[in-house]
Amino acid sequence: MEKLKNTLQDNIADTLYITLYMKALETKKKDPILYDEKACEMYEAIDYDFSKYNKAIRSSVGVVVRSNHFDEQVRDFISRKLNPVVVILGCGLDARYERLKDCNKDAMFYELDIAEVIQFRKKLLPESENNKYISSSMFDTDWMDYIKEKHPKNPIIFIIEGVVMYFDESDLKEFYFNLSERFTKSEIHFDIVSKWLSKHSHRHDSLKHSKAKFEFGLDDDMLIESWGQNLCHIKTYLYSDFPGWKKVGFMMGFIMSIVPRFKYGGRILHYTLN
Template identity: 35%
Template sequence: MSKIELGEVQETLLIPLYCRAIESKKKNPKIKDEEAVQLIDKIDYDFSKFKQGKGSMVGIVARTSILDRETQNFINNYPDAIVICIGCGLCTRYKRLDLKNVYWYNLDFPDVIDTRNRLLSKNNENDPIFNIAKSCLDDTWPKDIKELNDNKKDILIIIEGVLMFFTEDEVKHLINIIKTNFIHQKVTIFAEIMHTIPSKFTKFHDTVNKTNATFKWGIRHAKDIEKLDSDIKYIEEWHYYDEFSFDDSALCHTLGKIPGMKNISNKIAHLEINPSN
């Protein structure tokens, strides 16, 4: 068993890891992450405290399904792109996708990257998959992207399970880091967005409340993120409730039909930053 030491927010990375593993063990799983199954058996941690997190389970399965699908679609369209996974945690998405000729960067705090380096490996040692041990609010992380100035490469940035733990000023700072460093090409962003209401009630969240992390930010509508910076553009969004049709839960079906309820759930926003325009 491997003992890990993580900061308060970093500890939340174990929630999606656990949920992906539990879903993967089902007879007919909606997602399949064998790496997650192996990892929860390797890590010395009391995962049982997340066992009652039914809402988190359904949400993370939906989130994973959306991001796997849309990331693969992006790669299919831009097979030579750069993909940057901000707040990567122990995400294993790159192992589930056909990466074509993509350069894949995982970015997270040093304690998280140290954990990744100990527990996760590439499919092949020659794969262009790299880890950056920095906070995404550190202005210098883009300099670690070797292909930064290759204006022929399209950029996809995935921000999953991160923004709700930031203040609004920190969200603005992250946007500014991206737009001031990736100035030669359009940047596509897939960002998980939390609504204002749940962002105020961490204590009622069915898994995060088992940690010392606290939600700090949410917005009423994903399009409202355009108000934070004139260079960011909202394109579309994918609601978790739209993925719940494959779930057996009658509650999910019922809640998804209540006006406004879909918008209050988390969603993935498809955004673009193109400072040259």
């Protein structure tokens, strides 16, 4: 069977291959942090040089720890809410809907990314009745208005995975402000990097092999509260806090658990829209 050619032109969009590859590799391991059969299928179906990421150990662990965490947050949200809506921004080739099929029967999913990614995604992961795709920049507001009109009273969880750090602060401020203007009683889960790591993305173990780079770094996890009247920081998660992080190896795990520059280099934030 002929493999799909890579048609992505956007540098940030191209990073979806990093996360896809790491999920596929982890799935094939004994006792994986994340099991993603669809990632394996898509990896095998795409003609792309994944080998350049073979030595990115921190990324290989970080990606699956992060994705597993977001899966757990969505699963918990669905279990607690009536008629929940899950909105995944910058979905890439992530197969979260498929991974959560055991619990998502009462949930409506929307997965958003730029047009070229959605077009490519549809060739590998077709839409379904409860999982619709939206071709749009996350910074546009039309999709926000659509979701609000479609689900005016439904509880909504927004997942923004591996996205925020690629854009500048002014755009992000406007994005969070626009969300806060439209939604209440909702949750936002997203990951960020520190200012130091943002400035050194050219040394990042996987990103250094791509043309993308980090544009935004955050050292104060409370700062985003000031970007909208109803934004509230609930919790910060450190990668070193997750049991799966030990897979980076003893020495690296030790360094990243005690040296502040590395310990706080990447974090996962939970915010609410009250």
